[in-house]
Amino acid sequence: MSRQEFPSDYFLDLMLNYTYGEEIDPGSTPCNVTVPGFNSMGLTIIFIIVFVFAIIGNSVVVFVVCNMKKRKTSTDIYLMHLAIADLLFCLTLPFWAMDLHAGWIFGNFLCKVLSGFQEASAYSGVFLLACISVDRYFAIVRATRVLSSHDLLVKVTCSVVWVVAIILSLPVVIKRESLVTEDLGKTICYENITGEGSDRLRVALRVLRHTVGFFLPLGVMAVCYGWTVMTLFHTRNQQKHKAMRVIMAVVLAFILCWLPYNVTVLIDTLMRGGSLEVKDCETQYTVEVTLNVTQVLAFMHCAVNPVLYAFVGQKFRNQLLSALHKHGLISKRIQMAYRKGSASSVGSLRSRNTSVTM
Numbered sequence: 001m002s003r004q005e006f007p008s009d010y011f012l013d014l015m016l017n018y019t020y021g022e023e024i025d026p027g028s029t030p031c032n033v034t035v036p037g038f039n040s041m042g043l044t045i046i047f048i049i050v051f052v053f054a055i056i057g058n059s060v061v062v063f064v065v066c067n068m069k070k071r072k073t074s075t076d077i078y079l080m081h082l083a084i085a086d087l088l089f090c091l092t093l094p095f096w097a098m099d100l101h102a103g104w105i106f107g108n109f110l111c112k113v114l115s116g117f118q119e120a121s122a123y124s125g126v127f128l129l130a131c132i133s134v135d136r137y138f139a140i141v142r143a144t145r146v147l148s149s150h151d152l153l154v155k156v157t158c159s160v161v162w163v164v165a166i167i168l169s170l171p172v173v174i175k176r177e178s179l180v181t182e183d184l185g186k187t188i189c190y191e192n193i194t195g196e197g198s199d200r201l202r203v204a205l206r207v208l209r210h211t212v213g214f215f216l217p218l219g220v221m222a223v224c225y226g227w228t229v230m231t232l233f234h235t236r237n238q239q240k241h242k243a244m245r246v247i248m249a250v251v252l253a254f255i256l257c258w259l260p261y262n263v264t265v266l267i268d269t270l271m272r273g274g275s276l277e278v279k280d281c282e283t284q285y286t287v288e289v290t291l292n293v294t295q296v297l298a299f300m301h302c303a304v305n306p307v308l309y310a311f312v313g314q315k316f317r318n319q320l321l322s323a324l325h326k327h328g329l330i331s332k333r334i335q336m337a338y339r340k341g342s343a344s345s346v347g348s349l350r351s352r353n354t355s356v357t358m
Contacts, residue, residue: 047094075132079132082129116166126217137227210262261294271283
């Protein structure tokens with residue numbers, strides 16, 4: 001198999017295994033689109049660093065939400081499930097890091113399972129962000145009392161999100177296989193789609209990821225937060241303004257990390273499918289460079305949210321201090337020394353329209 005048939009980022013993007021070269025000139029040599037600087041060792045180190053920060057940060061988020069003394073709001077529960085999704089995603093990174101360095105040595109079963117974990121966590125993450133946008137819309141724009149975690153609707157919503165994410169990840173689980181390649185000289189975990197209509201199936205899977213797994217939820221977020229921001233712009237309720245700080249930071253971080261990648265993959269899909277004409281190798285190389293950069297940025301997203309909670313969310317920091325004190329990890333003196341906004345947050349802690357993780 002040629003370099004083009006199994007690109008360097010096959011496990012990140014579930015790349016199509018047909019070449020640009022055929023669309024340009026069937027008789028020409030496929031273009032060399034290897035990107036300098038994106039060697040296996042460099043990406044392995046990046047993945048391990050992201051894994052460490054993500055596992056620590058998201059574990060802290062789950063720990064804080066589980067230790068809240070007050071009743072949790074629906075947004076708190078969605079944020080906790082978002083942290084769980086990020087945990088699930090980051091747990092696969094060490095395996096992909098080892099895959100880059102030494103090939104896939106974990107067998108066919110783990111190839112399918114870990115690929116499914118990664119796909120399901122990506123879907124559930126974006127769905128949960130859409131749920132949070134709807135939740136904030138009803139809480140602020142419609143001034144509707146936010147349901148607590150004990151209400152059936154929140155439990156059902158989270159369950160449906162995970163079930164749908166698992167169902168959407170099944171095609172990847174079914175098609176991913178551990179394959180031995182002679183030309184590459186190693187075993188890989190790859191989406192093995194062959195036979196009649198294979199090209200259409202590859203494109204269909206990519207379109208599914210683009211639409212259902214990103215652009216549709218992004219559209220929901222745009223509408224809900226558009227109305228929410230307009231409402232907040234015309235109100236002087238500082239409590240509601242503070243309630244949106246972390247949420248907006250989380251959404252913006254998601255867009256900045258995942259939008260460039262999805263747009264680039266969409267362009268790549270159109271080029272491979274022939275919808276966009278590729279006239280030279282320079283264009284292919286530019287797309288390949290952009291794919292490598294945006295993939296790294298997208299994978300780093302699983303470690304970003306806890307950082308935002310810590311630096312933007314004042315109440316999250318207070319809740320973390322309370323949880324650490326509760327378990328005897330810090331003294332009362334240290335808790336009070338680093339606790340901020342305690343007096344001003346009493347009223348908002350009682351409000352059902354404000355998440356205590358803010």
